[in-house]
Amino acid sequence: MIEAETITAVMRALADPTRRAVFERIVNSDEITVVELTRGSSVTQGAISQHLKSLKQAGLVCERPEGRNVYYRAQPGGLEPLADWMSHYGVFWRERFADLRNLLKEIDP
Numbered sequence: 001m002i003e004a005e006t007i008t009a010v011m012r013a014l015a016d017p018t019r020r021a022v023f024e025r026i027v028n029s030d031e032i033t034v035v036e037l038t039r040g041s042s043v044t045q046g047a048i049s050q051h052l053k054s055l056k057q058a059g060l061v062c063e064r065p066e067g068r069n070v071y072y073r074a075q076p077g078g079l080e081p082l083a084d085w086m087s088h089y090g091v092f093w094r095e096r097f098a099d100l101r102n103l104l105k106e107i108d109p
Contacts, residue, residue, distance in 0.1 A: 006059070006081045013058035014082075018043060019051045023074075026061055031071040 014020050018041075025040065026032055034052065038045045052072060055061045060078035064071045 003081070007085050009058040010060065010079065010082045013054050013060055016051070016054075018047070019054060022048060022051045023055055023060060026055075026072050027074045029073070031064065031073045033069050033071055035069075037072075 014023065021041070022037055022043075025037060029036075034045055034048055037048045037052075041048070043051075052061065052063075056063065058078070059075055059081075061072050062075045064073070
């Protein structure tokens with residue numbers, strides 16, 4: 001099973017709607033700066049920086065400093081712990097839904 005702390009960090013990072021929106025913008029860009037992220041939102045630069053810090057700590061983004069700018073990009077394996085955790089429970093629920101489907105067919109053929 002995936003380490004619980006890693007999954008918790010990813011879930012907490014993505015639980016905030018603004019942070020999810022920031023993450024989506026990063027995912028849809030090759031690289032993006034804080035200035036560019038701020039320009040396209042109603043959130044302050046300081047708040048964007050805090051969201052980026054949380055995303056970085058969760059392993060969802062990485063940064064590349066260049067001169068006065070810091071470029072952010074999605075970390076390729078960042079969502080992997082969450083996807084693995086969900087697939088584990090996906091098997092559980094698929095079996096339950098199959099059982100329910102069979103039961104419903106028996107009740108109402």
